[in-house]
Amino acid sequence: MPLNDQQQARLEKIRELRAQGVDPYPPRSSRTLAAADAVTRFVEVEPHLGGQPDPEPVTVAGRVVSIRDMGGSVFSHIRDGSGSIQLFLRRDTLGAEQLAWFKRYVDLNDFVEADGHLFRTRSGEISLQVTALRLLSKAINPPPDKWHGLTDVETRYRQRYVDLMTNPATRQVFVTRALVIRAIRRYLDERGFLEVETPTLQPVYGGAAARPFTTYYHALDQTFYLRISDELYLKRLIVGGYDRVYEICKDFRNEGIDARHNPEFTMLEFYVAYADYYDIMKMCEELIVFTAQEALGTLLLSWGPHMIDLTPPWPRISFREALLRYTGIDFLTVTDQPTLYRLARELGADVRPDTVWPRILDELLKTFVRPELIQPTFVYDYPVALSPLAKRKPEDPRLVERFQLFVGGLELANAYTELNDPLDQFYRFLEQARDRMRGDEEAMPIDEDYINALMYGMPPTGGFGLGIDRLIMLFTNRQTIREVILFPQLRSKPEPLGLTEDLQPYLDLVPGIHDPLAGEDFPVEANSG
RNA sequence: GGGCUGGUAGCUCAACUGGCAGAGCAGCGGACUUUUAAUCCGCGGGCUGUGGGUUCGAGUCCCACCCGGCCUACCA
Numbered sequence: 001m002p003l004n005d006q007q008q009a010r011l012e013k014i015r016e017l018r019a020q021g022v023d024p025y026p027p028r029s030s031r032t033l034a035a036a037d038a039v040t041r042f043v044e045v046e047p048h049l050g051g052q053p054d055p056e057p058v059t060v061a062g063r064v065v066s067i068r069d070m071g072g073s074v075f076s077h078i079r080d081g082s083g084s085i086q087l088f089l090r091r092d093t094l095g096a097e098q099l100a101w102f103k104r105y106v107d108l109n110d111f112v113e114a115d116g117h118l119f120r121t122r123s124g125e126i127s128l129q130v131t132a133l134r135l136l137s138k139a140i141n142p143p144p145d146k147w148h149g150l151t152d153v154e155t156r157y158r159q160r161y162v163d164l165m166t167n168p169a170t171r172q173v174f175v176t177r178a179l180v181i182r183a184i185r186r187y188l189d190e191r192g193f194l195e196v197e198t199p200t201l202q203p204v205y206g207g208a209a210a211r212p213f214t215t216y217y218h219a220l221d222q223t224f225y226l227r228i229s230d231e232l233y234l235k236r237l238i239v240g241g242y243d244r245v246y247e248i249c250k251d252f253r254n255e256g257i258d259a260r261h262n263p264e265f266t267m268l269e270f271y272v273a274y275a276d277y278y279d280i281m282k283m284c285e286e287l288i289v290f291t292a293q294e295a296l297g298t299l300l301l302s303w304g305p306h307m308i309d310l311t312p313p314w315p316r317i318s319f320r321e322a323l324l325r326y327t328g329i330d331f332l333t334v335t336d337q338p339t340l341y342r343l344a345r346e347l348g349a350d351v352r353p354d355t356v357w358p359r360i361l362d363e364l365l366k367t368f369v370r371p372e373l374i375q376p377t378f379v380y381d382y383p384v385a386l387s388p389l390a391k392r393k394p395e396d397p398r399l400v401e402r403f404q405l406f407v408g409g410l411e412l413a414n415a416y417t418e419l420n421d422p423l424d425q426f427y428r429f430l431e432q433a434r435d436r437m438r439g440d441e442e443a444m445p446i447d448e449d450y451i452n453a454l455m456y457g458m459p460p461t462g463g464f465g466l467g468i469d470r471l472i473m474l475f476t477n478r479q480t481i482r483e484v485i486l487f488p489q490l491r492s493k494p495e496p497l498g499l500t501e502d503l504q505p506y507l508d509l510v511p512g513i514h515d516p517l518a519g520e521d522f523p524v525e526a527n528s529g
Numbered sequence: 530g531g532g533c534u535g536g537u538a539g540c541u542c543a544a545c546u547g548g549c550a551g552a553g554c555a556g557c558g559g560a561c562u563u564u565u566a567a568u569c570c571g572c573g574g575g576c577u578g579u580g581g582g583u584u585c586g587a588g589u590c591c592c593a594c595c596c597g598g599c600c601u602a603c604c605a
Contacts, residue, residue, distance in 0.1 A: 004539055005574060006556055072562030090562060108555075122563045145540040145554055147566055152540085154597045166540095209605050255604045350602080362605050386605050442605075493596065 109139035183294035198233035207231030246270035390416035
């Protein structure tokens with residue numbers, strides 16, 4: 001597929017510029033003010049100017065995002081990271097030759113810098129009366145539709161750079177994302193937490209129920225796994241004597257991709273010695289409220305058709321009550337699988353005759369409870385079989401001290417009083433091993449070293465995990481996790497963009513290259529992105 | 530994995546029951562010295578996702594495949 005007419009025209013302009021001795025990609029800019037700062041400056045000095053342009057020369061720079069050619073004058077907006085400013089290129093000011101040069105060689109998407117004087121146009125827009133203009137970087141690809149922007153979802157994800165340069169809303173999502181993560185760090189740092197880094201490549205995976213990605217470590221001649229969780233490492237650090245640790249990291253789960261799941265996602269986990277799950281619940285509430293205030297400045301969130309109010313305290317409902325309320329089933333009295341299965345089927349839950357008892361409970365929670373929990377809600381005290389790393393409730397060993405936070409129908413956080421009894425932990429691992437033998441690929445393998453760590457003694461500890469991506473979804477009102485991940489996972493395209501072939505005729509435009517390699521018959525292979 | 534749905538110009542989208550593949554923006558040429566999606570005149574631009582098939586004739590119908598989206602399943 002050859003380059004299109006617009007790309008060819010722009011490459012020809014590069015050829016002409018090179019021939020004129022103009023570098024289309026100079027190494028430096030001499031910008032003196034960001035676009036937004038230039039506007040601010042003019043607002044400040046304007047009262048003293050008596051309607052005249054600011055006599056102080058300034059230089060602004062940015063991407064050309066619009067050009068309106070009026071003949072003897074041209075209006076053009078340029079945009080940098082701070083914002084945008086209008087350039088006014090006037091034949092009388094710039095000179096006929098420079099104006100013609102601009103019209104001939106500058107296209108949308110190019111980066112330019114302009115010297116000139118700030119002033120206000122008749123229609124009231126603060127602009128730069130341009131006295132000189134230089135090309136900073138020549139763009140070969142034109143921008144998408146100036147009014148609709150780029151809307152094709154696939155292209156938006158595959159070529160996120162185009163999405164970002166076109167759609168301000170997309171840029172804002174990732175600004176919010178950064179603010180959220182910054183606020184989380186601040187909250188934890190101010191409370192004496194130690195930020196740590198634990199292995200991404202793990203010889204034994206654990207801390208969650210999921211299929212891992214597998215890789216091979218040549219130097220060690222051994223199979224490794226990309227972490228599905230950092231939980232077991234962080235608790236080793238509690239054993240080691242740190243009282244408060246946290247890590248924000250990518251976890252990897254080799255599972256389906258949908259609106260709430262990306263195989264590679266960002267998780268916050270923190271652990272607090274001498275705390276239990278009630279303490280953690282309180283911190284969870286504080287952390288999310290703090291983060292919303294810092295990143296959004298409000299506790300009221302639009303979420304699809306709903307308004308979510310994060311004002312604490314958030315309601316707490318036990319797993320048992322929740323199930324009772326939304327399904328009428330009391331799981332503490334329905335302890336046999338066949339009866340639970342029958343009741344679940346009567347409610348219309350998608351369970352099979354061989355679905356094990358705890359999985360049916362989980363299915364009921366997901367189907368009937370979770371979608372109802374739009375306002376922030378803690379569900380607590382889970383059945384032990386669903387939670388192999390959580391401590392049992394002393395007054396009822398069928399339950400564990402665990403809670404999950406649901407907001408907007410999303411499972412946002414998961415926490416428990418950590419199981420620190422090495423023998424009980426060993427027993428839970430054995431149960432997992434049994435499930436594994438029965439074909440549950442997601443059951444955890446036994447981690448002997450972790451048991452060994454617990455055998456050295458771990459203080460009573462509360463632990464917490466938060467899905468950062470889902471929190472960002474909630475804060476930015478995005479219903480798809482892909483919208484809050486810069487480069488979400490997509491299947492590779494079978495045919496590449498074709499640039500490897502198409503660009504070869506233009507290699508002579510690279511300065512200093514006398515032997516362009518293009519004539520050599522090397523295989524045309526490219527990443528498809 | 531299953532169901533539904535989509536892929537047409539650089540971008541956003543049309544094209545009835547199978548009958549000459551179109552528009553807007555962008556581009557190219559021209560006019561215009563305060564515009565704001567500038568305006569006006571003119572002109573180019575297509576492997577209709579890929580490969581087969583049916584037909585006098587396929588963007589349209591059939592089959593297979595590729596890549597998306599939604600739902601579902603899986604994801605304690």
